[in-house]
Amino acid sequence: MKAYREMSREELLSRKDELEKQFEDAKGKGLKLDMSRGKPGLEQLDMTMDIMDVLDSKADMRCEEGVDTRNYGLMDGISEAKHLMSDMMGGIPAENVIVYGNSSLSIMYDTVSRCVTHGVLGSTPWCKLDKVKFLCPAPGYDRHFSITELFGIEMITIPMTPEGPDMDLVEKYVSEDPAVKGIWCVPKYSNPQGITYSDETVRRFAALKPAAEDFRIFWDNAYSIHDLYEEQEDIPEILSECEKAGNPDMVYEFSSLSKVTFSGAGIAAFAASRKNVEETKKFMAVMTIGYDKINQLRHVRYFKNVEGLKAHMRKHAAILRPKFEAVLGVLDKELGGLGIGEWTRPRGGYFISFEAMEGCAKAIVAKCKEAGVVMTGAGATFPYGKDPKDSNIRIAPTFPNSEELAAAADLFVLCVKLVSVEKLLAEC
């Protein structure tokens, strides 16, 4: 393949003509696909349907502690669900875990909101401070950034490296600026790049020396068991690392089964030091009469233990791996050697991250939409929705079936080529 940058103006013009014709054909197909969010596909959902039979009208609805899950009580979750979630998070003691309802995002929102209104372990509420800042490794998860933006928290972009966030920068900000109160992290198979933090990165996180006593790492361990391959990437368990480093209270960890059973109908968990957990429970006692313990029981009876969870996730992998590989195959085949884009090859998680030529992402996403394929909005992976290079695009290959996925991938590479040619022509 000849790299586009090496083409003459004439070659580019002729390429443009061909691509435009192909694009008109593609538009004619009337595609209507949504690749904007990391949604499980139908096959994954169908595979899990037997969870619906686990609790029927004959079931014993008492949990291990003997409490009736159909009535009030056990605000912080049933014991067996705490154990399941703590094992899933790498063997945290169950007493450091609170099991919530259906959404880890809600826990993160609540946690930030509480820091804003009431502070952290007795510190000044963030709403009383002139300035509060969060570090935002980017590209990252748009919904994290939406939470901090909503509360008027200043977001500072931290570049991602293949080992995780740029830790030199993180250490500098955290140790020097007391207005820096938090950092958003997806440590395993990060959204959207699929990067797993190196052991060194995790340990540098645990050893941070924050200028602010109320600095917290928001550790969104969303994909802890979402491996695509038998050979998995693993991260050190952050709570014990923080404790070893003398920072036991510095991390809030979040986890969820939304992409394990049913999206939005799973269970979610929070883990932290004893002190943080006690503080959280104090607020929970005002916020709620407790979460849905029946759904917690349903999940534990279905999976039994973390081995059951992992066996289930191997079935997910068997469904998802071909989807990731199909998209990567099209990218390799169609864009390899053209010098107009780079992409990640994740070994887990829900996304592939694509780096277009600078200034092309928005135009590519718009082109895709024009022909019926909705991608995540360009820029969404950066704070304030602004990608300074306008180059990152998040690809979510999990939801479409294989036929749709092939059509979408073909369209995507076509749009990348077309926008890139236009860009190069404009530069000539």
Add this chain to the structure above:
Amino acid sequence: MKAYREMSREELLSRKDELEKQFEDAKGKGLKLDMSRGKPGLEQLDMTMDIMDVLDSKADMRCEEGVDTRNYGLMDGISEAKHLMSDMMGGIPAENVIVYGNSSLSIMYDTVSRCVTHGVLGSTPWCKLDKVKFLCPAPGYDRHFSITELFGIEMITIPMTPEGPDMDLVEKYVSEDPAVKGIWCVPKYSNPQGITYSDETVRRFAALKPAAEDFRIFWDNAYSIHDLYEEQEDIPEILSECEKAGNPDMVYEFSSLSKVTFSGAGIAAFAASRKNVEETKKFMAVMTIGYDKINQLRHVRYFKNVEGLKAHMRKHAAILRPKFEAVLGVLDKELGGLGIGEWTRPRGGYFISFEAMEGCAKAIVAKCKEAGVVMTGAGATFPYGKDPKDSNIRIAPTFPNSEELAAAADLFVLCVKLVSVEKLLAEC
């Protein structure tokens, strides 16, 4: 029966002796009962178990709109759940309703929290104001008061009348003081007195002329279908009343099925004007990926419509009515004519409210505890947990079985008598 106040010191002393002996006997029985919270009883929960069969592994999991409830989407609830909840709230248009997760208390907390951090429809966030006040009709629901207390909102007690809160006072505070931003209401079968607001009271609420543009009525319609008798008490639908009175945005309504199916595993709803609902959705889009739609579907498929709900609640009434009547029977028989207490005779809801002689409530609750029966803490029904007269006690007769209930009621009246005698002797 001779009223205690008319007894001589000698009569009281002899009465005290008898009662103390009876109390020692009661302690010897080793009771262990919790009457502190409004929890459904086992029979109610068992009666509902067939809801667990409604969605099994063969079920069609798509809602009316064709959306798969097992995946993300429909943040504000599935359409049929909106209709069910809107009908339950008295025929509100479904577009004015948002269906949430398992807890209406959480919705109230979130709503207050959002007013604190972001204000109401563009007004100044309450956290930026020097003083925010809430009116608290009392005796009232302790968990309401806990929310406003947590946010440092000054609570002003409003006396209850048989028609609802003292509306002269409410109107005065709301129209004169711009720091008054809200009022907590349980309009039907109020917690704990079981008072249903009169039509006149509801209309005076709707016609309030608040000094603060961001004043909101927090209308916790918790017991809208929780009637004990065929002949029900009803209230005018507040949203349309507010609209008629030119105050369409002045009310937030809350509702839940926690005491219809399973406590903490039902579904909850929020209703308000279009403007309020739009604002709420804007924040929800940051807070969550949506609530548990499968549980929403389970509830709608089980009840089908509001008639199904009402039929179900008649079965609850058949279980609960004898419990209420048993307690009332013991109160009538044992305390009638003694002049040491008054009690309500609710036609619905979850509580009976008892007014002891001034200064006796804490002592009565302590005595009950000493003999193994835990009541709601005295004072809990007032802001800051402080009953100025120390006289109100909330009785929750729903959870114990009939045998336990009889034992608990006997103990309760015994403790009332004993504490009252001691009080009168101290005054002699």
